[in-house]
Amino acid sequence: xxxxxxxxxxxxxxxxxxxxxxxxxxxxxxxxxxxxxxxxxxxxxxxxxxxxxxxxxxxxxxxxxxxxxxxxxxxxxxxxxxxxxxxxxxxxxxxxxxxxxxxxxxxxxxxxxxxxxxxxxxxxxxxxxxxxxxxxxxxxxxxxxxxxxxxxxxxxxxxxxxxxxxxxxxxxxxxxxxxxxxxxxxxxxxxxxxxxxxxxxxxxxxxxxxxxxxxxxxxxxxxxxxxxxxxxxxxxxxxxxxxxxxxxxxxxxxxxxxxxxxxxxxxxxxxxxxxxxxxxxxxxxxxxxxxxxxxxxxxxxxxxxxxxxxxxxxxxxxxxxxxxxxxxxxxxxxxxxxxxxxxxxxxxxxxxxxxxxxxxxxxxxxxxxxxxxxxxxxxxxxxxxxxxxxxxxxxxxxxxxxxxxxxxxxxxxxxxxxxxxxxxxxxxxxxxxxxxxxxxxxxxxxxxxxxxxxxx
Numbered sequence: 001x002x003x004x005x006x007x008x009x010x011x012x013x014x015x016x017x018x019x020x021x022x023x024x025x026x027x028x029x030x031x032x033x034x035x036x037x038x039x040x041x042x043x044x045x046x047x048x049x050x051x052x053x054x055x056x057x058x059x060x061x062x063x064x065x066x067x068x069x070x071x072x073x074x075x076x077x078x079x080x081x082x083x084x085x086x087x088x089x090x091x092x093x094x095x096x097x098x099x100x101x102x103x104x105x106x107x108x109x110x111x112x113x114x115x116x117x118x119x120x121x122x123x124x125x126x127x128x129x130x131x132x133x134x135x136x137x138x139x140x141x142x143x144x145x146x147x148x149x150x151x152x153x154x155x156x157x158x159x160x161x162x163x164x165x166x167x168x169x170x171x172x173x174x175x176x177x178x179x180x181x182x183x184x185x186x187x188x189x190x191x192x193x194x195x196x197x198x199x200x201x202x203x204x205x206x207x208x209x210x211x212x213x214x215x216x217x218x219x220x221x222x223x224x225x226x227x228x229x230x231x232x233x234x235x236x237x238x239x240x241x242x243x244x245x246x247x248x249x250x251x252x253x254x255x256x257x258x259x260x261x262x263x264x265x266x267x268x269x270x271x272x273x274x275x276x277x278x279x280x281x282x283x284x285x286x287x288x289x290x291x292x293x294x295x296x297x298x299x300x301x302x303x304x305x306x307x308x309x310x311x312x313x314x315x316x317x318x319x320x321x322x323x324x325x326x327x328x329x330x331x332x333x334x335x336x337x338x339x340x341x342x343x344x345x346x347x348x349x350x351x352x353x354x355x356x357x358x359x360x361x362x363x364x365x366x367x368x369x370x371x372x373x374x375x376x377x378x379x380x381x382x383x384x385x386x387x388x389x390x391x392x393x394x395x396x397x398x399x400x401x402x403x404x405x406x407x408x409x410x411x412x413x414x415x416x417x418x419x420x421x422x423x424x425x426x427x428x429x430x431x432x433x434x435x436x437x438x439x440x441x442x443x444x445x446x447x448x449x450x451x452x453x454x455x456x
């Protein structure tokens with residue numbers, strides 16, 4: 001994975017930890033506040049501790065504070081429960097109550113994560129042994145993902161005025177970017193795609209507007225910067241995507257690839273020599289049958305088997321992914337998918353680039369806005385930057401794609417430019433002049449005038 005390796009923590013005495021957690025939960029309000037969202041009575045194998053912790057946690061959830069010993073006792077209606085309370089209190093006498101709070105929280109986090117994984121294993125075994133219950137691989141993967149991601153938030157954020165020196169140091173930090181290969185787009189994004197991830201980029205357009213061509217060109221441009229690109233195709237086969245990328249990178253016309261295979265081979269060998277880290281992986285998944293969890297599992301396997309670190313993940317395209325839980329509400333479903341994609345950029349430390357459909361109303365629009373995004377606004381709300389793509393019939397004849405900014409967290413939220421497609425190689429090149437928002441003629445007319453040397 002992209003994240004740095006950390007030293008493995010030593011094993012815990014899990015039985016002893018149960019007593020430590022129960023003690024601090026009963027007598028430390030801030031500690032109980034820190035663990036209440038992830039703690040569950042089922043994590044405690046000692047039935048006595050489980051009984052007491054259940055009472056303590058239920059009281060806290062109802063009243064917002066740790067119950068006193070008297071209040072705990074009042075909620076123990078059975079003799080067996082009162083005996084459990086006595087046993088737990090007796091076990092506290094052997095504890096050293098002096099402890100390092102950071103170490104305590106770290107050990108507590110480890111305890112809950114290990115117990116959650118254990119419970120996930122037990123649940124999975126039970127579900128798969130039950131012939132009447134259908135359990136999907138996705139459900140199982142999500143169960144283990146949640147268990148492994150258990151975390152206690154002990155970072156209280158930045159105390160702005162007291163931490164102003166840290167803030168000033170951060171101002172000197174320059175984010176690294178991956179060039180898209182297009183000056184206008186790089187300028188809009190303050191340098192290109194964030195190389196440390198935490199960003200989701202979306203290109204939107206109607207059917208056959210050039211979305212896949214743009215995504216392919218981005219993959220080509222990035223891997224030729226000695227970077228690793230992963231392309232997830234949900235619409236085209238791996239073979240077809242490979243042919244497109246071959247033509248875009250080698251500049252061999254698409255129709256001539258077969259008879260120029262020796263030249264293509266030479267190009268590939270030269271690339272490997274000049275860009276040893278410039279890897280390109282293309283993986284096809286059937287549309288509407290995979291979730292972000294499937295993609296995550298694939299990339300993790302790719303990292304493990306190939307020993308690579310992804311620099312960009314390109315998904316063609318987001319509307320063909322399925323949410324983990326299908327609600328039937330397009331807004332909810334697409335927003336869930338895009339939120340998971342953005343989380344993926346955090347996990348692997350690289351940008352995510354995808355595309356989406358624009359609705360029917362956008363077919364005849366110049367510079368369509370966010371309201372034209374198909375299915376819902378859930379995607380646009382999550383995306384960090386979104387660019388619209390459009391062409392009219394005259395534009396297409398000239399091989400022109402127009403691109404306009406719909407949303408941008410990294411710079412200005414306006415502006416448009418024109419690009420030309422070489423239909424022989426499917427390469428996209430920047431035109432010499434940009435469009436401006438003050439154009440009073442149609443994009444096609446403006447493009448023709450530019451090509452003919454006319455004056456607007």
